[in-house]
Amino acid sequence: MPPKRPPAKASVPAARNVSNKKQPVKPAANTANKKPGPPGRKAPPAKAAPKKEEKKGPSPQDLAAIVIQKYIRRFLSQCDLKKLKNRRIEYDEMIEKLQREAFVAMVKAEQGAAEREQAREDEERRRKREEAKRRGRMLEAAFDGDLEEMENILKEVSNLDTKNGVPNDEMGKVIRRNHMIAVTECQDANGNTPLSEAAAGGSSESIKFLVERGGDVNSVGAWGRTPLYRAAFGGHLDAVESLLQYGADPRIIAEDGNAPEHVSPVEAIIEVLKNWDVSMTDSLLEKMVVEREKRLEEDRMRKEAETNQLQDELNEIKKQYESEQRVLQKAYQELEKRIHEHDKCTTQGADSSITEITLQALHDAEGELEIAKLHADKARSKLEQARLRLREQQHEGGDEALPGVKCNIRELDEVLMRDVGNRITESGKWPMLIDPTGQATTFLRYRDTNYLCALNPQQMQPDVIRLALLGSIRFGKPMVMDMLEVDMFDTISDIFNEILPNLMQDIMSKEILQEEKYMQLVKPEDGEAYQKSKFQHHRAQKFIFVLVTKNKFPSDYLIDLTYAIRIVLPGD
Template identity: 50%
Template sequence: MQSKRTSTNPSGSSRSNSTTNKSVKTIQSNHSTNLSKNATPASKNAAAAKVCSPTKQQQAKNTKVISPSKASSKTEIAHFIASKENNSQKQKTKETVAKPTEKDLAAIKIQTTVRRFLGKKTLEKRRKEKQEYEQKMEELDKQAFLYLCRLEQEKAEKQQAKEQEEKRRKQEETKRKKRFLEAAFDGNVVSMKQILKEVSDIDDKNGLGNDVIGRSLRTKHLMAIIECTDANENTALSEAANGGHAEAIKLLLENGADPNTIGQFRRTPLYRAAFAGHLEATYMLLENGADPRILGGDSQSPAEVASVQAVKEVLENWKIETTETLLKQIETAKEKILNEDKQRREAETMKLEEFVNELETEYKVKQKKLEFAYCELNKRIHEHDVCMSEGFDKPELTESAIHDQEFEVENAKLELESAREQLAKARLALRESSKTVDEETEEELPGLKVVIKELDDVLFRDVGNRIKDSGKWPCVIDINGQAGTFLRYRDTNYVCSLRPADMEVNNIRLSLLGAIRFGKPFVLDMMEVDMFETCVDIFDKVMKGLMNSIMDKTIVNEDKYKTLIKSTDGPEYELTKFNEIRTSKFMFILLTKNPTPSEKLMQLMYLIRVVVPI
């Protein structure tokens, strides 16, 4: 029945819809007028939202009676009302902002002028500080250069004075020998004794004692005068025999002169005395062991060249058995002198060894001091970094502590350098005392000498296969530190033995494992300190006998390096990722600033010494 009424009165439905639309528009206009006149911005927005957001029942009714096109027009009306309200609100806000007064403008101008003035002053101050800093640095550079020049000059002056003193000493010694030879030829025994006394006085002046070393050196210096020769290799005894001076011959023989020395033309003192016809000189020589069987350069004996018959008869009638007995006595005397010299050398060596041991102990103490200073410095730097990352507002405190520790490090370096120089000199003296006369040559530091530009070819390319053929790992000695910078910026795993963070067990393990895994050099920098034994102990904490495995190159074997791998190392360090092509390129490099490493280290490694080109 109702459906029929609805279908039979369509016009009634349309009229009701149009009436509804008109009433909605009237309500919206009334609401918007009231909102714009009386409501605050917040209430206006709320009211607009209520108008634009009908209730669910209204929405249900409107859904039945409002077409889609009319619904969209209502939404546009709501947006228009909201935008208009926002514009009016902005306009009111602009009107409410007060314009700056004259006082405000004056204050702004004053502030601008003051800030400009302060900015200029700050800029001028900073420019002045920069200029003063540059001038100060330039002055410090000049002072440092002058100081280095003065040091080099003093060093050169000391070397020159030493050379001049040595030259003067040799000249005096040469003159003394010449005077002694002339006195022996002239038979001036007084002058000869005076010259021998001069030698003894010089030894007293130089502080030679009467112990084993002192007695041996005194005998050595005395024999250097007694056995001196001229340009023709004739001794003082030969000159005295040629002159026929029996007293001079007696003095020389009593002081250990050899009666059978061979001089020019292979002539002995007996040959020359017989040739000159000096009977007394000939007889004295025979009684002191001169051998009449020694032939001269002309293949003649002293008896055959004797110019006086009496001399010839003495030589021909002389019993050779007596000469042989005297020769044994002379040989015994020579052996005694040699034994004294040997005892002197042994005593000197023992004394020097004790001195070297003392210096080595002191040197180790200085090394420990420098090691501690470096560790403390790295610790303070780490603390400073941590404080800065946590927002510490007084960095000058930690920076001051770092500067103080840097000063301690520099002092420790100077002390270590002084101890190293003293130890090197003592070791040099010990080596020289252990040598024989034939072995005394100029001492050179061991190692292949290269400049920094050649280090790539020598160390990494191994041109000539010297490192490979030696079967040892290289040890780079560089007192200037250039090699350290070079190796740090290469593709290497670099570990500093004086940095606690680097010497952590896990860091050493990963650095070594990474070098083997990717075929890279593993660099261990000991800097100025001999840290090898300490590093051996730390490496043993990673794996027992790790340093020995590195040194004998068995660390690149799978059964060795797989023990270094841990499950937490990640997929890159899985055992399947290692291959022989990369592991064969592994290299261990030891870097040090110590110019004289330990004997053990020099035997274990192939030494490469970086020198500064002249």
């Protein structure tokens, strides 16, 4: 039995670096299957087996950190959500508060306007009552021959002119004189003037007083009777002689077929009237005609001067209004840009600091727009007042002076969409709705129309307009261009003409409805839906181009270019 081989001692390699860490123990080489080498020759060192990389999972500390981060993020998200909810609540409360304030302000404004209107009506009624009393006093004083009372009445009229700011220059003197004549030539319910009453009362001094202040000695009152007729009928010789000397015509016949000499009970009056030289009357009448024409010419010159002055004021106010309209248009466009920027940042998930900046810019643009609206409203109010004064000067005042055919909002479907009576078709023009209330815009947006807002930059892109126009022509439906409060027809025309030269002119002249015209709008990339075969001529003929404005007084150019329809609400 061979002796047992002693166990091999494990060699401990010299440690190069002293460390407290345990060194890994190398596994013993497997020598069982190795053949012994020749004596005296060292065995080659065993090759170390390659290390396998062990896949390590997250440590407990890592897992704990992940859990902590998760809950922290959840907490922060909940905090952000809470902040957003609080902001939303604050925003809703602010909007509600602003709406309440706006409603209160609107009610106060309406109350103020109603009070001012009521005060104006009360003042007008008071003025008319005073005028009626003044006429009655003048008629009675003329009949009674009370010169002092008549003088006091005329002084009241002069003082009233001074109170109302009537100047004392040449034009002012004309106005004052006309006011005096209006009193001396006033009439009672039967059409009798103070001079006729003075003749009936027999006061020659009153007759002289009134004639010197513009009284007409040949005025015709009740039953066609002149002052001379009434003086003769009353038997007042002095009055008859005074009237004849001032140009009273004894040849005028009353409705009963009698001349003044036929009705007088006094023989002396009959003799005076029979023997009166009518050539003197003709001469006096010619002088009266010349004097009357002179007054009419002075009135015409006064009115012309006032009209020119009002026209100059209107032109100046119109320039200010157009300037404010440009500012308002720019403010609208700036707001649309800011809304687009903020929406873009929000949808793209931009950082909160960026969205806060865009939101603040949006609020700033809203503030600028409100300021621009206030200035534009003031300018519009001034312009409307100037136009009103000019219309009143030209005897065109009142609601009927507003442009456009009056149309109740309830009848808009018949007037615009169905054109009952063919008024729009016969005019050969496209309709323009003058709608300060905005009701017509709401009506059209909920109908089958292609609606574009002229103040929305996104909708005013040439390609958007082109496709909207093509769609309206293809399906034969209205294309609505809403200009809101801004008069920007020229700007719209420039954009349309970018699509196709003279496009707006072709639309307004209706030449666009010719097939060779509207097919020029089609582009190859529009697809099969806009090919020639998809358009039907009978549908294209139903196309309507509608302009909408909130401006009560559009430019004269637009009024002439379109068939203006003025929208009114029920009860207006």
